[in-house]
Amino acid sequence: MAVNLSVNFCGVKFKNPLVLASGILGITASSWRNVVKNGAGGVTTKSIWLTEHKGHRNPVIIANEHYMLNAVGLPDAGVEKAREEIGKYLSWKASPLIVSIVAGKVADFGEIAENIAGLKPDIIEVNISCPNVEGEFGKPFACVAADAAQVTREVKKRLDKAGVKIPISVKLSPNVENIVTIAKAVVDAGADALTVMNSMGPGMAINLEMRAPVLANKVGGLTGPALKPIAINFIHDIYKALPGTPIIGTGGVMTGEDAIEMMMAGATLVGVGTGVYYRGIEIFKKITDEMQSWCKANKISNLVSLIGAVQRHSE
Numbered sequence: 001m002a003v004n005l006s007v008n009f010c011g012v013k014f015k016n017p018l019v020l021a022s023g024i025l026g027i028t029a030s031s032w033r034n035v036v037k038n039g040a041g042g043v044t045t046k047s048i049w050l051t052e053h054k055g056h057r058n059p060v061i062i063a064n065e066h067y068m069l070n071a072v073g074l075p076d077a078g079v080e081k082a083r084e085e086i087g088k089y090l091s092w093k094a095s096p097l098i099v100s101i102v103a104g105k106v107a108d109f110g111e112i113a114e115n116i117a118g119l120k121p122d123i124i125e126v127n128i129s130c131p132n133v134e135g136e137f138g139k140p141f142a143c144v145a146a147d148a149a150q151v152t153r154e155v156k157k158r159l160d161k162a163g164v165k166i167p168i169s170v171k172l173s174p175n176v177e178n179i180v181t182i183a184k185a186v187v188d189a190g191a192d193a194l195t196v197m198n199s200m201g202p203g204m205a206i207n208l209e210m211r212a213p214v215l216a217n218k219v220g221g222l223t224g225p226a227l228k229p230i231a232i233n234f235i236h237d238i239y240k241a242l243p244g245t246p247i248i249g250t251g252g253v254m255t256g257e258d259a260i261e262m263m264m265a266g267a268t269l270v271g272v273g274t275g276v277y278y279r280g281i282e283i284f285k286k287i288t289d290e291m292q293s294w295c296k297a298n299k300i301s302n303l304v305s306l307i308g309a310v311q312r313h314s315e
C-alpha cells in the first residue's frame with residue numbers, strides 16, 4: 001500500500017512535501033504546472049519585484065559535480081506581469097503556489113504583498129536573503145535581526161490592510177552569526193513560517209586562462225549537495241527553539257533520503273532547487289518514489305510522523 005506523503009503547511013494541504021524552490025525554471029504558469037506534472041507537491045515562483053528588474057550580465061551560473069555558483073541577479077518583469085501568470089496558474093486549481101517576493105526597500109515588500117494579495121496565492125515567501133541583493137542598509141535584510149523583523153511586520157501589515165489571510169514564510173540566510181536570533185525576531189514580528197535556507201556565500205570561481213572570475217558579477221550564491229548538513233543543523237536548531245513554527249527546508253536535497261533527513265530535523269516542506277539541474281525535472285517523481293521505498297522498508301505509514309523525529313529522539 002502507498003505511504004501517505006501528504007502534509008499540511010499553515011493550513012494548506014500538499015500531496016507530498018516537495019516544492020520547487022524559488023529561482024528555478026522560469027516564471028510562467030505553464031512551467032509551474034510542468035513541475036507539478038513531474039510530481040512536485042507545490043511550486044515556488046521566482047522572486048517577484050515591484051517593477052522590472054534587470055539581472056546580471058552573462059555568465060551568471062557555473063556548475064560542476066561538486067557545486068553550483070549563481071548570480072543571476074533576480075531578473076524579473078515586475079509584479080504586473082507576474083499577476084497574469086499567478087492568476088492563470090491559480091485558475092487551474094493545480095497544486096499549491098508559493099509566491100516569492102523580493103525588494104531593496106522595506107516599503108516595496110509591503111507594496112508587492114498587497115498587490116498580489118487579491119489573487120490569493122496559497123503562501124507568500126519573503127526573500128530577504130539573496131546574497132546579491134542588498135537592503136536599504138547595505139546588507140541583506142536577513143543578516144540583521146531588526147531589518148528582517150521590519151520587513152516581516154510591513155508585509156503582515158499590508159496583508160491585513162488588504163483583508164486577506166495569506167501565510168507568509170520568511171526566507172533566512174545561512175550567512176549570519178546566529179540564525180536562531182534572526183528566526184526568533186522574524187517570528188515575533190508575525191512570520192507564520194520560515195524557509196531555511198537561501199544559498200551560502202557569496203563564493204568566487206576563477207577562470208585560469210582569463211585570470212579573472214568566471215561570473216560577470218564576480219561572486220555568486222553557492223548551492224548544491226554540500227549545503228545539506230548546514231541546512232540540517234539550522235533546521236534542527238530553529239525547530240527546537242521555535243517548535244510551533246512550520247519550516248520549508250531547502251539546501252542540497254537530491255534524494256528521497258535527503259528529504260526525509262530534512263523532515264527528521266524539523267522541516268514540513270522540502271524545497272528542491274539545484275537538484276533539478278543534477279537529476280532533471282523528473283527529480284520530483286524520483287524523490288517521492290525514494291521516500292515511498294524508504295518508508296515502506298522502515299514501516300512508516302504516515303510521513304508526518306517523521307517531522308522533528310530527531311528532536312524527540314535526543315530529548
Ligand code: DHB
Pocket residue numbers: 023070071072073074075127129130131132198199200220221222
Ligand atoms: C540569486 C538569488 C538568490 O536568492 C540566491 O540565493 C543566489 C543568487 C540571484 O538571482 O542572483
